[in-house]
Amino acid sequence: MAVSFHIMCIRLLASFPLLLAIGAGMVSAPGRAQEVTAYIGFLAPQSGSNQERGVSMVNGAQLAIDEINKKNIKVNNARVNFQLIVQDDRFNANTGKLAAQYLLKRNVLAVVCHSSTVCIATADIFQSAHIPQISVGATNHHFTQLGYNNVFRMFGHSEEGGILFGQYAYRDLKLYNIAVIDDKTPSGSAMADQFSDGFKKAGGFIAGRYSVSDKTSDFNEALASIKEKKADAIFWGGTHLQAANMIVNAKRLGLTTRFLNAMNGMNNQNVLSRVNDVGNILSLESDQPRDKLAKWKSFEKAYTTSFPGSYIDVSALRAYDAIQILGDAIKSSNSLDPQKLAETLHTEKFKGLTGPIEFDQEGNLKNPVFTVYESQGTEWKIVKVVKAD
Template identity: 30%
Template sequence: MQMKIKLTVAAAVAALCGVAAAQQVVKIGHVAPLSGPQAHYGKDNENGVRMAIEELNAQGVTIGGQKVKFEIQAEDDAADPKQGTAAAQKLCDSKVAGVVGHLNSGTTIPASKIYNDCGIPHVTGAATNPALTKPGYNTTYRIIANDNALGAALALHAADKLKLKKVAIIDDRTAYGQGVAEVFKKTAQSKGMQILDEQFTTAQATDFMAILTAIKAKNPEAIFFGGMDPQAGPMLRQMEQLGLSNVKYFGGDGICTNEIIKLSAGAKTLENVICAEGGASLDKMPGGKAWKEKYDKKYPGQFQVYSPYTYDATFVLVDAMKRANSTDPKKYIPELKKANYKGVTATIAFEPNGELKNSATTLYTYKGGKKAPL
């Protein structure tokens, strides 16, 4: 009898060991600024990936006959290109199955070569510079509209809807800021708008009085800023101090956040902001409203812009793995190319160069201290 019990226990232990051995751990990398002035974007992006991974693990996904447990490997690039390439190399060395990121075009573009060289696919839901997909790597994918769409939409709105004639441009000299400003400028000029002045700053600056004073002397009807909200917030405050309260303020998705409301600290000029985001507004996304309720319960007060895209990007990678019946990038990249995934943000399918097919753009403004789609 005692022998029988021992055998039964041994069999149970062996069975449990077998179950443990059959479960495969699959790492998904995520990179964004988790420190520095852009950390609020990075945290929001990471939250989107974490939420997706928790839901995938709750589903009990099986790939290649094995139960899979997904884990996030989160890296901080501090919005710095050098740190971004180091983070990309670390993820390659860790043999992650795929990467969601990065946030900034200036970090994503150099990192994309590293991912290509080590054969790991990455999907960005935030980096918008069109140069990202120019090399044609089969490892690079974007699930948001690029700057060609964002910069052009803003310039067309300024010219056609608001009938503006005179605009000044400021950019922060990053790949993102320069890129979106250049597209705005070309489109504005093609519509007969006059570029009164072009000024430059950095992604670390907080004092814009000198460049705004120079611009004020030329009487612009609008200012376009190519950059992010840590600069846009103080700039709006300083515009008010200089009496530029009637000047429209245009920018891409980098300024189109909830954080800019805090960073502009009650400046009336916030009401003059018109910004563009890739994709539909949350209310018009296929699953946006329900998704946002879930997100706010889990991460109250942390939503910025891109977390629905990083959430979808995680599912897009796993969907390709499931269809390929493999977590090996070599085997599932061909399936990633053929994606047709019904996500929260849109139905995600890719052009041959990795750009999103049929990408939408939405313009926003700020009314009564709240962000609202135009």
């Protein structure tokens, strides 16, 4: 795929301030400093069943855009004005590809994406243009195993979290017989696979493995089979809203088993309100307890003030950090060259809202932290903080 003329200009002329100004849309007026606009793309669901999550993470990113625009970041003595271009990927690979092509036409310098489905489907598009692609929700390890040097993940992947949670379920929860359901997506299937591997290697038994469509709300066939097999627990690999529907269906069928989920943003109040305080839900997330984060209170206040009525998804914190580190990388490298930005992201350490941010050679977050949460009435209680080996 051809790289847009705009980005070619930036790469070839980065050392020539006047020409860079022309290529990047820099404007100036008598008595005013020069300014250049840096566009950052965001692929996230803004409609459909995952809309609430998508809106939350875009809100987090916009907060960061507003903040870094106040920092007066300059490249070659020209002030950089950051703008976010959001595209609704509808949690769909083909829609994501079309949206990615649009973002290239808009001359974005970097892209934030969410799901494994869309991040993986669009990775070759952004790699061909050498544009940094930062994921705030792609759990599938494959995203950073493509051999591309422009992909980054803001949290732990499924091979780390899934295996850890499988081991935890056997050793700490004393569960020995678990049924596993996935939603057939790259993220859900990989998470279910990794959880199953970790659980079996620890000594557990998989009572049954089931797959359903990521669009369905009918879990009756799988749940009836699981009830007959008397599994100790059900592990779900998929989105948290679909998980809520499954839990309600399971209770209606008389299942009293525990429900386990991993890295799907389950630990929010919206889920608990949907399942009517059912309890018995455990979720592992790749995050740190929020009260341990130095900047959490100020972020929470800014978010709730700017976006009243929108809950704060875990990916909103990662999206905020993704934009912040892009601003830091541009400032550090004194460049709007996307390839230079990718190189800088690989080599520098950042202090984020979510904690220390440093990427390994693949683009994965180094030393990710995982937290196990348990539903208790209308609240999520932190049970244990664990780290990958």
